Amino acid sequence: MKSRAIFVLAGVGLVIGLVVAWLFSQERKPQPPAFAPIANPYGNAIHANGIIESEQGGGVNIPVYPELPGRVIRVLVHEGQHVSSGAVLIMLDDTVQRASTEQARLQAEAAQAQLAQLKAQPRPEALAVARAQVVAADANRKTAQDQFEKRRAMAELDARTISKDALDTAENAWRQAQASLEVAQRQYELIRAGSWSYDLLSQQRQVEALTQSYDAATALLQKYTIRASGDGIVLALNVAPGSYVSAQGVYDGYTQAMAPPVLMGSVQEYLAVRCYVDEMLVSRLPPVERIDARMALRGSDIMMPLQFVRIQPYVSPKIALSNQRQERVDLRVLPILFRFRADGRIKVYPGQLVDVFIGQKK
Incomplete structure (x- = not known):
């Protein structure tokens, strides 16, 4: 009985193995690619990694930092806003700072009022x-003088009618009254002269x-309001009400680094493409007047022509395109900047990675 069960199980296993072998032996057609791979548009081109940026005079986006640290109470823009x-x-x-500015204003007004009071003298x-x-x-x-003259006249008529002490007292009272008159006259002249220069x-x-x-306090107060330095578009917003920012920016919990509160770009009629050419390929670059380039968008078969802008003539250690300085590698590159018109028909954004093929005009 057991032997028959073993033979049955072996037969079932053999059938399953033959079916599986037949299934795996079938030839399957490969899936068509999601998009056609990008081909080199030039016979002999230099390939470089590039990143799309907003077009600026310096070729980079504008990070906006506060000059003073503080807690954010209002955010009046949103990403993508012009x-x-x-x-x-x-x-x-x-x-x-607002209270300090108000105090400085009141002190300046008090000093101005004191100056006006001095100029308005005499009151x-x-x-x-x-x-x-x-x-x-x-x-x-005059009263003291009359009293003295009367007593002196009495003494001249008859010295016995008034004592010498009474006569001296009357004379002293007259001289004291005369001195008091001089003091009052000097005080009058002093008041009439007004304030001293x-x-x-x-x-x-x-x-x-x-x-x-007060002006300095007002200028400092205005620095608590962060404004746009020029016309542009808000590319990134890294703060919210309640966030604490400093002159170094705001701490980003994802990258564990300091990020600018606001990243600004220019009005995007044109976008820039910054690419990095390996120093080993720099000697193969064509002359500046003959440089031609095309940009390929990753994940698509879209290829766009680029307009050469300039070469930044300084070979430096490459920083990964995430712009994180801790990601330096042992490679030196030459930055080259191109640009293209952002007409809205193709969805591209600053920060997007692209492939750049640098060739030579015919």
């Missing part, structure tokens, strides 16, 4: 008081110093 020069991008918390009311004090002092002098100059300098402090 902005004009001076448009507000990000607002930082400026509570402390009519103060001058009237000083004049009344002169009149009162003159009346006191040195006091005016000192207060003027104080006003200028406090005004400059």
Whole structure:
């Protein structure tokens, strides 16, 4: 019984093996490619890796950093938005600086009011008081003088009618009243003369110093508002309300590096292509006036002509196209910049990697 089961199982296994062998022996047609592979458009061309950038005077995008650290309270733009020069991008918390600026403004206004007060001297009311004090002092002098002259006349008629002490006291009172009159007259002249020129100059300098402090505080306050330095498009936005930014940027948890809060590009009528040519191939580059190039978009059969812009004549260590400096490799490359018109018919964006074929015009 067991032998029959073994023979049955062996027969089933043989049949399964023959079926599997037949299935695997069948010839299968290869799947057609998703797109036609890019062919070298030149007979002898240099291949280079390239990255699409917004076209700038320096050939790079514009990272926007704040000059002061702070917490983001408002983000007024979004990625892909076209902005004009001076448009507000990000607002930082400026509570402390705003209070300091207001304090500086009030101090400058107080100093200006003090200067105006000095220039308005003499005050009519103060001058009237000083004049009344002169009149009162003159009346006191006249009274004291009359008293002294009466006592002196009595002493001349009969020395026994008044004592020498009383006569001296009356004379001293007269001279004191006369001195008080002179002081009141000097005080009147001082008030009437107005502010001293040195006091005016000192207060003027104080006003200028406090005004400059207020201007400096106002300029510092404006730095808490990050604005666009020119017309362009927002390529990347790496902050949100509540984020903390510094002059080094904002920490990116994905790359574990500091990134700019905003990455700006120019208005994209043209886009630039930066490619890196291996130093071993630099000698094979055609003359500048005869350089011709084409760009192939990865994952498609699209190939576009490029317009030569310039060569950056400095061979440097290659940095991977992710722009992460920690990804340096032992390879030196020569940067070459091209550009093409971004007409919108082909979907390309800054930061996209492309293949560049550099050939020679016929």
